[in-house]
Amino acid sequence: MSLFQIRSNHSSLARCAPITEKPGTDRAMRVAIQRARRGKKAAPFAQQQAFDGAVAKLVRAIPVDAQVAEWFANENLIPLVKRRWKKILLNPAVLAIALAVAVIGGVFAYRVHEHLRDFPGADKARRLLSVATSTRSVLLDPLQTDAGALSDLFFMKHRLEHYDIPPEFADFRTLGSRVFDDDEVHGVAQIWVVEKRMQFFLFPAEKDPKDGSVTDFSDWRFVELEGWTGAVQQRNGVCFMAAIRGREKDLAPYLEKRKQ
Amino acid sequence: MSVTTQNLPQLYRFCFLMTGDASKAQEAFQDTVREAALRSARDEPPPDRLWFFRDARWRCIAVSEQGLQAEPGMLEETEISPAAPMQIEQLDPDQLAVWISAAPEPQRSALALFYLDEFSLREMLAVLEMKAGELSDLISSGRRQFQAWLDATTPYAEE
Numbered sequence: 001m002s003l004f005q006i007r008s009n010h011s012s013l014a015r016c017a018p019i020t021e022k023p024g025t026d027r028a029m030r031v032a033i034q035r036a037r038r039g040k041k042a043a044p045f046a047q048q049q050a051f052d053g054a055v056a057k058l059v060r061a062i063p064v065d066a067q068v069a070e071w072f073a074n075e076n077l078i079p080l081v082k083r084r085w086k087k088i089l090l091n092p093a094v095l096a097i098a099l100a101v102a103v104i105g106g107v108f109a110y111r112v113h114e115h116l117r118d119f120p121g122a123d124k125a126r127r128l129l130s131v132a133t134s135t136r137s138v139l140l141d142p143l144q145t146d147a148g149a150l151s152d153l154f155f156m157k158h159r160l161e162h163y164d165i166p167p168e169f170a171d172f173r174t175l176g177s178r179v180f181d182d183d184e185v186h187g188v189a190q191i192w193v194v195e196k197r198m199q200f201f202l203f204p205a206e207k208d209p210k211d212g213s214v215t216d217f218s219d220w221r222f223v224e225l226e227g228w229t230g231a232v233q234q235r236n237g238v239c240f241m242a243a244i245r246g247r248e249k250d251l252a253p254y255l256e257k258r259k260q
Numbered sequence: 261m262s263v264t265t266q267n268l269p270q271l272y273r274f275c276f277l278m279t280g281d282a283s284k285a286q287e288a289f290q291d292t293v294r295e296a297a298l299r300s301a302r303d304e305p306p307p308d309r310l311w312f313f314r315d316a317r318w319r320c321i322a323v324s325e326q327g328l329q330a331e332p333g334m335l336e337e338t339e340i341s342p343a344a345p346m347q348i349e350q351l352d353p354d355q356l357a358v359w360i361s362a363a364p365e366p367q368r369s370a371l372a373l374f375y376l377d378e379f380s381l382r383e384m385l386a387v388l389e390m391k392a393g394e395l396s397d398l399i400s401s402g403r404r405q406f407q408a409w410l411d412a413t414t415p416y417a418e419e
Contacts, residue, residue, distance in 0.1 A: 012396040016384075019377040029381055047340045051403060054345035055356065056377040062273045062353040068286055069269075 010035050014045060019052045119221045120214075121206035121239050124185050125232050128201045129225040131182070131190070132243040135199065140176030140192050147172045147191055147200060154179065154189050154202070162236035163189050163202040168254055169242055172198070196250075201241040205234050220255050222248050231255060268293065270378050271312050277372035278320035280354075280361030288319040310379075313387050317369050324361065336412075337404035343416040344407060350414050359409060363402065366390065370398040 013032035018025060036045040088094060143150075148170030154163040158179045172193040179189050189202040205214045214237045223230045223241075230241045231251045244250050271292065275285035292315045296306050306312060341347070348356075360371050366388060373384050374395075385392060 009393075012393050013381070015396040015400040016374065016381060016392070018380065019375070022380055024380045024382075026381060044340070047342055047344070048403065050342075051340050051344045051348070051407075052375070054348035055375045055406075058348055058351060058353055058356050059273060059277065059375045059377070062276055062357065064269050064272055065282060065286055068272050068289060 011041075014041075015048070017045075017049070017052075019049070019056045117222070119217065119232070120208075121203075121232070121234065122221075122223055124203060124206065125201075125223045125230050125239065125241050126225050127182065127184060128188065128203065128241060129223060129228045129230050129243055131188075132199045132201070132230075133226055133228055135190070135192075137176060137192060140178045140190065142176045143174050145174055146170065147174050147193055150174065150177060150189075150191060153177075158187070158189075160187055160189060160202070162238045164235070164238070164240075165191075165200065165202075166233055166235075166240055169193075169198075169200060169240075196244060199243045201230075201239075201243065203239050203241075205237045205239050220251075222251075224248075267309050267312070267378075270376055271316055274313060274372055274376055275316050275320055276353075277357050277360045277375070278317065278368060279324055280358040284320070284323045288316055288323050291319050292316040310383055310387050313373065313379075317387065321365060321369075335405040336408040337401060338408040338411055340403055340407050341411070341416075344410065347410045347414045347416045350416075359406065363405075367398045367402055370395055371402045374399050 009028070010032040013029050014036035017029065017033050017036065036042065147165045148167075151164045154160040160179065172195045175192040175194055177189065177191045179187070182188055185203050187204055189200075191200040191202075192198075193200065205216070207214055214234075216234045216236065218233060218235065220231045220233055223232065224247075228243055228245055229248050229251060230243045231248075231254075232239055232241045234240075242251060242254065272285060272289045275288045275292075276282065279285045279288065292312055295315060296312060299305055306315075360368060360375075362368075363371060369388055370384075370390075373379060373387060379387070381392060381395075385395060388395065
């Protein structure tokens, strides 16, 4: 656009300059008004503004008929509220916020749900599941016997009392075992069995921080970590965990055996 | 943007400027507001306040076509006088409305909408469906014609 055209546009815009200042005035119009006020045509522009102001004042003086005024009294004549709500809801910013809130809510609900299923010692159990995922069979002392027979070994050799294998798993043949101290869990017994390469863990139960008491539970409770699932039971202050690579349903047949 | 009772008096004034007649203005105004209410009842409310003025404009044009019509012709034009505000002060709103309503379309709509002092340039162009240059020419020539009419009917003598 040439300089002449720009000047011509400004002059053209100034001829329809708003009578009173309005908040939504375009930048081009603002520039045109500034130029008209400061340029050679400042006097005619001032006359134009005075002329327009006088006409607008006369327009505002147009009386509104009493019969027409009745129409103004009814605020609900044109209810646009419904459309406004729709518009607000479809606003991309509102949609993005709603989506973010939904995601945060979902994560929060999942965490709450996970905590509801938690039990004393669940954190220790998860930690030992991570041990199960990384254990190689060479780390364990080779030992081929029934898992149930290891209780006496743990007591006689390591002074670990009540490290009993539950009857559901007592008949399983072992490949190896070891006793170790973890950074957070001390006196952990780990057994590797032939059956589906399952691993058993026996470790001290979580004590109540207030009174040091331990609450046993005889039902099976579950923890999950990185594709592994552990079924945990607690008796005589000792937790037993059967860990398997898979889901809860993969452990279910072994746990139901006892009930039958 | 919602249409509240604040906008409706301006809508009536627009109709009055467009028709120059209170009863015709009332008819166009009421028809527009009634149409808006019907649309709202059908769950299709007017999208914005411009709809009201667009609708009222066509109704006013239709209403004005009934009855006596101003004869088309070239109006005299004069440069705006410094005394114009004083001349305008002497007028009744009815006189202004009669003068604007006698202007040919689309100048009549342009002047009525412009002197309502309600809309931005962008909004006026949206209602009138024209370009800024066209609107500017219509307003500018309207001013000069009105000044000529003022000089003829309401001369101002400095004391």
